[in-house]
Amino acid sequence: MLRILLLLIFPVAIFGQTKTYLTAVEREQIQKERSSGFADLDIDMLHGEISWKTHAVINRNLPKVGDSFPQYDPASNIFATGIDSRGKKYLRVLLREGSNWSMKLTTHPVHYIFRAHCFLFPSEDGKKLDKIVIQFYRLNYNGNSYQREIRRMIHPEPLDQAMYGSLTPGSVPASLLNNSKLIIESVARPSGEKATYMEKDGIPFPEGPEKMDQIFVLNDEKNPIPFDKQVKIKGKYKSLLELVNRRLTLLYRDEAVTKLIDIENAVDFSF
Secondary structure, eight states: HHHHHHHOOOHHHHSSSOOOOOOOHHHHHHHHHHHHTSSOOHHHHHHHOOOOOOOOTTTTTOOOOTOOOOTOOOGGGGGEEEEEETTTEEEEEEEEEEEHHHEETTOOEEEEEEEEEEEEOOOOOOOEEEEEEEEEEEEEEEEEEEEEEEEEEEESSSOOOOOOOOOOTTOOOSSSOOOOOOOEEEEEEEEOOTTTOOOTTSSSSSOOOOOOSSEEETTTTTSSSOOHHHHHHHHHHHHHHHHHHHHHHHHHHHHHHHHHHHHHHHOOOOO
């Protein structure tokens, strides 16, 4: 009985090492995921839904990025439109903001504030999105100085390859989008450095600074990422897309209800 308990509690101590090899089935599954570019029907579906909702609302009377609103903090606007350095219009969606404490890599708590946004770039033909940028901005304060951190997920081709909206019940899509080009980048800059990459409302642009500290591509054969990290990145990207989609649904429904109210008022000829 004691031997069984030791085996359950101290497997590494008894056998020396944990499992360091892959079975043939595991290797086949990893190869299948990587060769498909981590294709996922849910991601295709979310790309499609986010695309048509973005096109439906982006030309509405939304706040402009950088505008001043004396009645409240402009950075807390959930939705705003802006123009990037290439002259491309985008819809900025606030995902989350707040403050917290961190003990990571430090001997004492570090206070930080954060804001997470998604930048949606609609195509000019009104049929798709040209790019999705999900950005996490953090300002760390250790009691003496500040440090700005920016982390981004960038999908340069966020298409609905499966054409989910046109599928009939029970049908199978002909193909799914290859997500190999999903980019993960990060940068940290001291507060003393002039932040030329910030909007007037204190939110970083969806691009820059010019030189990032880290840049990874989800499925780059020349610089591969460990498989477990690839799966984690894909799962995180999908969960963030779900959050973006929920935010857009609220805006779209609000606009639709407002339109119905306006129509109802316009046809009201009651005496």
